[in-house]
Amino acid sequence: MHPGRGARATTVAAVLLAALTAGCAAVTPTWTPRTASSTPAPPASPSPTPSTTPTPSPLAMVAARIPYGPERREQMADYSLRRYGERSADLMPHAIVVHFTESPDDPWVTINFFAGNQPNAGTLPGVCTHFLIDKVGTIYDLVATDTRCRHAVGLNHVALGIEVVQSTEGHSSHWADDQILARQPQMDALIALIGQLQQQFSIPTDRVQGHGTADTDPEFKDLTGMRNDHTDIGPDAVAEIRRRLEATP
Ligand SMILES: [Zn+2]
Incomplete structure (x- = not known):
């Protein structure tokens, strides 16, 4: 997510650090994760016609949906109006941005942080990830x-x-x-997940970005003139991720 050179990165890191040092580094969810609606349900009945082309199995995932109710959707829609000129919280994915968390190893520390919907750079919604x-x-x-x-x-x-x-651990x-x-x-999980999302949404490999290359994407747009000041997953890593995607059947 957020190692970078600017004040925004410091703010997010400081918020997370403050949460951790305040003893909030829970190892279990602080809310009840909703079951992911996108988790594929088993078919109700066998397919009547055997297919010669095997359908790839969806990846196994842990359901950890963060609270994203009407209030957070409104905040995202308002943010979108300011930044993109359209008031919407709906997404039709054309690209994928990979980040790293700058967080402890326990994934729930980060998931809880995203669930908390804390203001980022003074504005809502808070940061999150899919x-x-x-x-x-x-x-x-x-x-x-x-x-x-x-x-x-x-x-x-x-x-x-x-x-x-x-x-980064100081590096x-x-x-x-x-x-x-x-x-x-x-990496195996990352490549498999990106591959599945590329297939699902017809996303070409050159639209797989890192946070450190996001500004170069052809659909980059910010009406306030802001640019990314984060360097997580930079150009070299993006090139290697794309190479591995292309090498994966
Ligand atoms: Zn990032």
């Missing part, structure tokens, strides 16, 4: 893919967000990117 992948490759489903999340300046109106659990964000690229279970 999916989160922990270090052992478990995928968490946080927000429906038809709903906008605030995760990358300029692309929230068109892009799904994927957060990968990783901290550069490039170092953190490399830790992710070398962590096989997490």
Whole structure:
């Protein structure tokens, strides 16, 4: 999510840090996650006609939907009007932005933070992501893919967000990117998830971005003139992720 050079990154990190140091680093949800509506249900009856083309199995995910009720949707719609000139919280994904969390390893620390809907840079809604992948490759489903999340300046109106659990631990964000690229279970899950979303929404590989390359996307737009000041998942990591996507059948 949020390592960067600017004050906004500091603000988000400070909020998360404050939550952690205040003893809120719960290892279990602080709310009751709703069952993901996108979790495929088993077919009601067998298909009457056997298919020769096997349908790929949807990826297993942990249902961890964060509260995203009418109030947060209104906040997202207002944000969209200011930034993109259209008042909507609905999403039809054209792109994917990959981030890393700059957080402890426990995925619920980050999920709880997103669930809290804390103001970012003084405005609501709080930041969030559609999916989160922990270090052992478990995928968490946080927000429906038809709903906008605030995760990358300029692309929230068109892009799904994927957060990968990783901290810079005092190193550069490039170092953190490399830790992710070398962590096989997490990368396998990331490539599989991106591949599934690409297929589901016809998203080309050159529209798979990192937060550090978001400004270069052809649909980047921000009416307030803002640009991303975050460097998580930079150009080298994006190139490697795209290479692995292209190499995956
Ligand atoms: Zn980010």
